[in-house]
Every structure is written in C-alpha cells, then in structure tokens.
Amino acid sequence: MAKQQQVVIVGGGVIGLLTAFNLATQGQAVVLLERAGVGQESSWAGGGIVSPLYPWRYSPAVTALAHWSQDFYPQLAERLFATTGVDPQVHTTGLYWLDLDDEPEALAWAVREGRPLSKVDISVAHDAVPVLGGGYSQAIFMANVANVRNPRLVKSLKAALLALPGVTIREQCVVTGFAVDNGRVAGVDTAQGPILGDQVVLAAGAWSGDLLGTLGLSLPVEPVKGQMILYKCDSNFLSSMVLAKGRYAIPRRDGHILIGSTLEHEGFDKTPTETALESLKASAVELIPALAHAEVVGHWAGLRPGSPEGIPYIGPVPGFKGLWLNCGHYRNGLVLAPASCQLFADLLLGNKPIIDPAPYAPEGRINAG
Template sequence: MKRQTIVVGGGVIGLLSAYGLAAGGVPVTLIDASDTGTEASWAGGGIVSPLYPWRYSAAVTALAHWSQDYYPGLGEVLKQQSGVDPEVHETGLYWLDLEDEDHALAWAQREGRALHRVHMKEVHAAVPALGDGFAKAVYMPGVANVRNPRLLQAMRGALAQMPNVRIVERCPVHGFVREGQRILGVQTALGEMRAEQVVVAAGAWSGNLIARLGLELPVRPMKGQMILFKCAEDFLPSMVLAKRRYAIPRRDGHILVGSTLEDVGFDKTPTEDALESLRATAIDLLPGLADAKVIKHWAGLRPASPEGIPYIGAVPGYEGLWLNCGHFRNGLVLAPASCQLLAELMLGRAPCIDPSPYAPVGRL
C-alpha cells in the first residue's frame, strides 16, 4: 500500500511533486499557505531555460535538459486533463552582446545543444522591433516559454480530478508532528495533519519551516520584479536577452520584461525605482515599447540556494521527511525533472538522472 503523503507548498514544484506521486498511486494532501500558484511560480517569466545555461553546474544542466525535452508533452497532457492550455510556446532565444560568447558556444558543442552566432542583420530581419544598440548575437532555436499562470491553473485542475489528491489552501504550516526522529505530519493553522511522509516544497519559505527542526537549510528569498506590456501579436517573434534582462513574447501579444535581483528578505512590494529601470531596459531592447503602457508590475520571491542547486531527497536523521526546494531562478525550468526524480526516489524506482548532487545529506 502506498504511504499517505503531505506536500507542503502549492507552487510549480509542490503541484508537480503531488502530481507525480499521485500518478504513482500515492494518497496526497497538498497544503498551501495561500491559494496554490500565487507566489514565485506565478511571478516568473516562464523561460524554459536558465538565463545563461553555460554558467551553471552540471547538476543544474542535467535537470534543465531533461525538463526542456519533457515540457511540450507535459503541456499537452495537462491541457487534455484540465482544459487549460499552458501555452508552451517555442520562439527561440537571442542573447545579445555576450561577454562570454566563446564559453557559451563551447558549452553548447560539448552538451550537444544548438547554439550559434548570428549576424546582426539576420537578427534585425527576424526581430524587426529590436533596438540598434547591439553589436553581436548568438541564437538557440527551439527554446520555449510557458505561460506560467496557466501552467499552474492546469496543474491544479489536473490534480483536482485525481481521486487520491486532497488540496488544502489558505492553511499555513507552522511545524511538524514528530515522534523522536520520525516525522508523522505537520502542524497547521487548521490543526494537526498526519501522514507517513512529508515533502517540503515551500519555495523561499522552506528554510524557515525546516528551521523548526533545528536544521539550517540555506534557502532564502531573493526578490524579482517584472513588468508587462500588451502589443500586437507579431510585435516580438522571439525572446531576447541582454545584460541580464529579457523580453518574453506570449502568443496573444503580451510582452514580459524582467527582472530585478534584490536581497530584501520577504518584502515583495513593487517599487517605483524598479519600474523605471525595467521600463528603460524594455525601451533599450525594443524601442517601440516607448509608446506602450505598462499594464502590470509585480514582484516575487525566488528560493535562492548555493549555486542554484536544489535540494531533492530524504532529510538525513528524520525518517519520513523529504525536500524538493531551492531552485532559485530556475523553478519553472527544472520542475519536471526535479519532481520526476523526487517521485522516483519516494516510490523506490530507478531515478531518471543521478540523484546524488541534489541529496540533502551532507548539505544541511
């Protein structure tokens, strides 16, 4: 018989962890302090790639490559199950004026990923809205973005139809139910909830929760702010990225521009300074946006971790306690592989990738 499991956190990692476990026959209770899908997963841009994939460790690369290949099929399955299209939108991605272009190209050749130099004339022909102030570019075809609010709606909708899943929202988790070194559930605003296994997938709040056990999990919030424009559907045919800022087109003409990186604790208040900085970036990248109105401005809290390597696996010394957190800027990118790996470990199946770089043992 599959062991009753509580998943704490209703972002992309929590939702997809619950989905994978439930698909394996596990009875799952998903608990979120607010409504599911309303924190960092909702706030991100949804690029299905790390911003600069060649600058990450092999551990992040392994998760990213597995997930990138998996996303199109996942989008279709979730659309069929929920009736909500996550809009996995393949546009390709241009990086402009890279300082480490040679390193990027060498990484792509080594990893077998398509990435090549493109003359600026070709870039302007492909992206007519692009500004003139750029000297060189590299392009990766096939890179997608996912419309993350719809992805989250689709995942919640799919979970709601699974008979072995219970979703509990607006229910903060304050601690754990323990018997010695065994975890038997969680303490919540609605009282004690028991289960044989608990998965902490609470994003930037995971470290605070694990601290209730006297453990130090180095996952902390890093604020990121974004802005949104509405343009013609053909205004921006591809994603573009320069100086750590990016513009992402949605199919209906919405353009996301982001993002900031701010170490300000759990404050996610949008600021006027960030709005002006992001708008200046947007106009530098795409001068036509000077006449466009910013229709939305928001902030989210990324779960920062050392080197951006998530914690996935059992917590040593605490039987029944598991982690799937600390994905930093890449939660949406890495979610399919991270959650597949967690489900395989918990179900005793052969893992899709080597789990050792993500194991909590030796890292807490």
C-alpha cells in the same frame, strides 16, 4: 505500483503541484497544503523561460535537470491540456542573447552539450526581430527555447490534480512546524491543527529554510526578490525572446510582453517599487524601442527560493525519517520542475531515478542550526 501511502506536501507552487501530480498518478494519496493560494508566489511571478537565462554558467547538476525538463515540457503541456482543457501555452520562439561577455564559453558549452546554440550575425537577429533596438553588435541564438505561460500551467496542474482520486488540496493553510515522533516526521502542525502522513515533503520555495529551521536545521534557501513588468502589444509584435545585460523580453502568444527582472535581497518584502519600474522600463526601451509608446499593464514582484549555485535540494532529510525536500530551485523552478519532480517521485517510490540523484541530496548540504 508502489504501496499507497499518504504524502503531505507543504507548498503549492509548481514544484509542490507537479510533485503531487507525479505521486497521485502513481497511486499515492496526497494532501497538498498551501499557505495562500496555489501557485500565487514565485510560480506565478516568473517569466517562464524553459531554459536557465545563461545555461552555460551553471553546474552539470543544473544542466542535467534543465535538459530533461526542456525535452519533456511539450508532452507535459499536451497531457495537461488534454486532461483539463487549460492550455499551459508552451510557446517555442527561440532566444537571442545579445552582446554577451562570455560568448566563447556559451558556444563551447553548446558544442559540449549538443545544444542548438550558434553565433549569428547581428543583421540576422534584426531581420528575425525587426523591433529589436539598434545598440547591439553581436548575437547568439538557440532555436528550440520555449516559454510556458506559468499562471496557466499552475491553473492546469491544479485542475489535473483535483480530477485525480486520493488528492486533497488545502489552501489558506499555514504550516507552522513538523510533528515529530521518536525522530520520525509524522506530519505537520498547522493553524487548523495537525495533519499526519506517512511521508512529508517540503516544497515551500523561499519559505522552506524558515520551516526547516523549526527542526534546528539550517537550509541555505532564502527569498530573493524579482520584479517584472508587462506590456500589451499586437500578437505578432515580438517573434522571439531576447536577452541583453541581464534583462529579457518574453512574448506570449496573445501579444503580452514580459520584461524582467531585478535581483534584490529584501527578505520577504514583495512590494513593487518605483525604482525597479523605471529601471525595467529603461531596459525594455533599450531592447525594444517601440515599447516607449506601449502601456505597462502590469508590475509585480515575487520571491525566488535562492540557493547556493542554484542547485535544488531533492531527497530525504538525514536524521528525520519521513521528511523530504524538493526546494531551492532559485531562478529555475519552472525550468527544472518536470525533472525535479520526476526524480523526486522516483526516489520516494523507490524507482530507478531518471538521473543521478547525488548532486541534489540534502545529506551533507544542510547543517544543524
């Protein structure tokens, strides 16, 4: 067991929560700071597909984290459910991709990576998903893809954390900068005064770039707005996730159907728009015509932490001892969280890392502002 240190974590999304959980279960004292309520930003707003939308389009760095996480999610969910009584609902439905432009690349990737993705006749997709729209001619299917009910995952993680010794969660606590002492980051400044620690972890999603900017460092993480809509149908209405033309439908166990999502560069504006609502509804009806008669029961926007190639920053910040990053997961924060947070804990505690940490190292990827 590593020597106990006080670790201050800035950001209470799924990355911050799971980082805190991994460190606290290894005997570290953790103070988690969240500017609003935990898990209310990107972690709450996303769809929760436990796979990148197009996994073959990513670099090996993202793939390595994704594979480890996908294989780990079911046991993480079981552990959290057993500990807290809150089920994150990891729901394995498989995923159909329809009319892909780069289908050959997808199939070649699956062979190379040993993932269970294969071409199926479009009639097979219609048999499996009877509500699917008729305008498609080709399909590929990956059987073991799950989705996690992200608001429940966040609730479960929070409950698990609060049950552990040495954990403090402070919500409505806005971090304004870092306390630096002789080149070492000794804590953070907040509206309620300084909070000191042995190590400080920046896991603030889309806000991470702005915060690191207070140290004169330029981190290319910026908010990318995404809007979603939610329908309520019968619990067996949609049997599998489907994805076409960049839009997807995700069934929850209770019949809620999520349709997403837009990609908009609007700064920190999270206002849902009528334009996006109409666009998402049109995509929904194209994918699943019966949704034309279903009620939209929710419409919201979130801010993804956009980063170059979607490769997160995981590891120590050069030139500022005591400061660490676990941020910049772009569209795949929920997908990559288990691996990212395990790798992060390995690095901070000096354990053998689960995968090669080099591609995620902040060193060489952030610049003086």
